Amino acid sequence: MPLFSNGKKLIKTALTSVTLALLSQSLVAAPQHGLAMHGDLKYSPDFKHFEYANPNAPKGGEVKRWALGTFDSFNSFIVKGTPADGLALIYDSLMEKALDEPFSQYGLLAASADLAEDNTQITFKLRESAKFSDGEPVTAEDIVFTFNILLEKGSPFYRSYIGDIKEVVAEDSHTVTFKFKNGNNQELPLLVGEIPILPKHYWATRDFATPSVDIPIGSGPYVIDGFEPGRSVTYRRNPDYWAADLPVMKGRYNFDEIRYDFYRDSTVSMEAFKAGEYDFRQEYTSKLWATAYEGPQFDSGEIIKKNLEHGRPTGMQGFLFNTRRNLFSDPKVRRALAYSFDFEWTNENLFYGAYARTHSYFSNSEMAARELPTPKELALLEPYRDQLPAEVFTQVYSAPTFKDPKDLRRSTRTALKLLKEAGWQLKKGKLINNKTGEPFEFEILIVQKAFERIVAPMQKNLKRMGITATIRVVDVPQYINRLRDFDFDMVVGSFAQSASPGNEQREFFGSYNADQQGSRNLVGIKNPVVDALIEKIISAPSREELVISARALDRVLQWNYYVIPHYHSRADRVAFRSKLAYPDVRPQYGLGFDTWWVKDNAE
Structure with a gap:
């Protein structure tokens, strides 16, 4: 009897262990190349580029844009200061959003994502090739640092947006796990994927909560090349950009240089556009659209005026x-x-x-x-x-x-x-x-x-x-x-x-x-x-x-x-110099300016 009883206990223990192991496995899906909020992903694991991007778009040239007001900071993550326009160009995120799906993402810094079936955690495996613009590798410690600093010292937006994160853990140098307070926040895994990642080593000697025009380091396709305080900022395409050949980046970020000039008055900025001071303008004032976009520049085709219809919610x-x-x-x-x-x-x-x-x-x-x-x-x-x-x-x-x-x-x-x-x-x-x-x-x-x-x-x-x-x-x-x-x-x-x-x-x-x-x-x-x-x-x-x-x-x-x-309005009203071009296929949920290019650089 004792032997039989102990045998039953051993069998029961073994079965329990197997059951727990199987249950543990069932809670984590296989690694995925992308994440979709609801439904299936449009793009398969072997996709070559987004449909709305032209992989043969020529690289080179410059584009000038305008911004209203001024700036006194390159830190857009905090409440204080007035950040410059275009700062998103210098940062990468774990995943990259597709503009032709309601809410889907594909791997950028992350090569894969493992989402628990109960939605209580997600693990990202980082690409070993990912690096910051100063050559330092992007590691799990940078991911942990980013989310901790944003929740602690960032704008209140982050505490609302990703506040359901319980813990971020670096499993090893290229594996990071996000643990959530519960599994109810269906969107949270995708929100985690779209947050810009900051370099821990850069911020180690700086006060994150203080506005500054110190040029920051990121891992994105551009770096800040120069600026005039409050007047202009110039971004240069990083020739050593680590992700240039990834499917999510093919045919995108084609300009060698992007410059933002700041104007205190929108009327003055309109006259500057017509005078050739910058190249692209998105118009939000119907009167200007109806009356100001005319003249010899438009008649000759030097400036092109377009209503580009979209399918996104207008809020x-x-x-x-x-x-x-x-x-x-x-x-x-x-x-x-x-x-x-x-x-x-x-x-x-x-x-x-x-x-x-x-x-x-x-x-x-x-x-x-x-x-x-x-x-x-x-x-x-x-x-x-x-x-x-x-x-x-x-x-x-x-x-x-x-x-x-x-x-x-x-x-x-x-x-x-x-x-x-x-x-x-x-x-x-x-x-x-x-x-x-x-x-x-x-x-x-x-x-x-x-x-x-x-x-x-x-x-x-x-x-x-x-x-x-x-x-x-x-x-x-x-x-x-x-x-x-x-x-x-x-x-x-x-x-x-x-x-x-x-x-x-x-x-x-x-x-x-x-x-x-x-x-x-x-x-x-x-x-x-x-x-x-x-x-x-x-x-x-x-x-x-x-x-x-x-x-x-x-x-x-x-x-x-x-x-x-x-x-x-259900259309984007844009005007641009004839040197610019965009793909024949346009994304439903965004303007997709990052897929445009300068025609003069075509081979």
């Missing part, structure tokens, strides 16, 4: 309320003020009919809430019914429209009724608070003087309601600092969305970030339902559930009137 741009201000803490007040923006008149008279009205935070995508909620959406929203406006369940949100002059008068009456319900009264042409006796006055902060023409008609309509709105135009550094400190009443802002929304929603709308200096929750949203729905998006195990959760979030944001929605 939300609008007048953002700072709900930290008592003036805008009441949703009824915010709803009332939305009646002051006459998009139809603005589009016809100022925009030359170039735009479509934005109603959704996920406009131009399947995630926009354009119809009544489906049963699955209702099931998601129902637990929060007593915390939500009734309209979330029964109506489709639409920003106020003005089809004829009578609509403006009716809208003014509607707005005044809402304001009266919120405790405001129109007296002798002034809107007065019933409790304090103070007039309704606020400031609209803008950074581009050209935007005054858009704000001015709204300012006039607000005056009809007895509201005094002043326009304040400030320079770029002051604008950035005021936004970082939430020192504004109303500002023009945007929430750019991707085809696969996720952790960035915390940064845009999450309660945790409402009081974090430098966060992108400019509105100051502190809404537990919004927080809950953001987590639903982040943990969505399928594309269908992601879409359902995004639509539910859209409805909650819409009916809380956090912004006065603006407008959007």
Whole structure:
């Protein structure tokens, strides 16, 4: 009996060990050449190049671009300072995003990725050929250093974006494992893959939290070749770039030199473009697009003007309320003020009919809430019914429209009724608070003087309601600092969305970030339902559930009137010198300027 009993115990122990070993193996998938958020990867392990890149594009030449404002730092990872444009050119990440898939990545610094099936960890095997621009190898210690320093001293954005990382471990010099707090954050493995990697040896003797124009070291395709403080910065293609022949880089980063010139005024920059001072311009002002892009340079073909259609979500741009201000803490007040923006008149008279009205935070995508909620959406929203406006369940949100002059008068009456319900009264042409006796006055902060023409008609309509709105135009550094400190009443802002929304929603709308200096929750949203729905998006195990959760979030944001929605375009408006060319195949989810080249360098 004892022998038999011990034999059973040994057999049981052996079986348990085998079971645990098999279970352990099942939790880790085979090494992958890429990662996809939902669905399959488009490109196989033996792919040669991205479809939208021309592998035969000639290398060489220079391109000049423009930037608004100035700069005083080459550190774009912290809150302090005004970073120069183009800094992403000097850094590589573990993985490289494909612009023709909603959210997929392929190995760059990492040769492969092993993602646990329960999504609790991911291991990257680094390429031994990867090196920084100073010749030092990229190692697992650099990866560990990067994520620790970003979470400790980086912008609040990183704590929202990758804050679910529990630990980063260097298994050996070229193997690094990320352990997550739980397996619910479906997007986190891909977010880890897209973070720029910093050299530990460079930062060992420098203060990461202090802005500086010391030229940093990276492992990317370009290095900073020179700069004039606050005026220009020049990037030179690294002839020894370690990844030049990788499939993810074939046909990309073709210019030998990229220079950014900084202009204090966008109107001056436009004249400089026409005079030949730089080569490429993406236009965001419809009036300029309709009236300024003409002349002998365009007639001769020296400058080419193009509308390049895209398929990416256009997100939300609008007048953002700072709900930290008592003036805008009441949703009824915010709803009332939305009646002051006459998009139809603005589009016809100022925009030359170039735009479509934005109603959704996920406009131009399947995630926009354009119809009544489906049963699955209702099931998601129902637990929060007593915390939500009734309209979330029964109506489709639409920003106020003005089809004829009578609509403006009716809208003014509607707005005044809402304001009266919120405790405001129109007296002798002034809107007065019933409790304090103070007039309704606020400031609209803008950074581009050209935007005054858009704000001015709204300012006039607000005056009809007895509201005094002043326009304040400030320079770029002051604008950035005021936004970082939430020192504004109303500002023009945007929430750019991707085809696969996720952790960035915390940064845009999450309660945790409402009081974090430098966060992108400019509105100051502190809404537990919004927080809950953001987590639903982040943990969505399928594309269908992601879409359902995004639509539910859209409805909650819409009916809380956090912004006065603006407008959007479904095309990139670009103008460029005829020396530039781009591939015949264009990416659906990005402009893909890194695939362009200088024709003069063709063989």
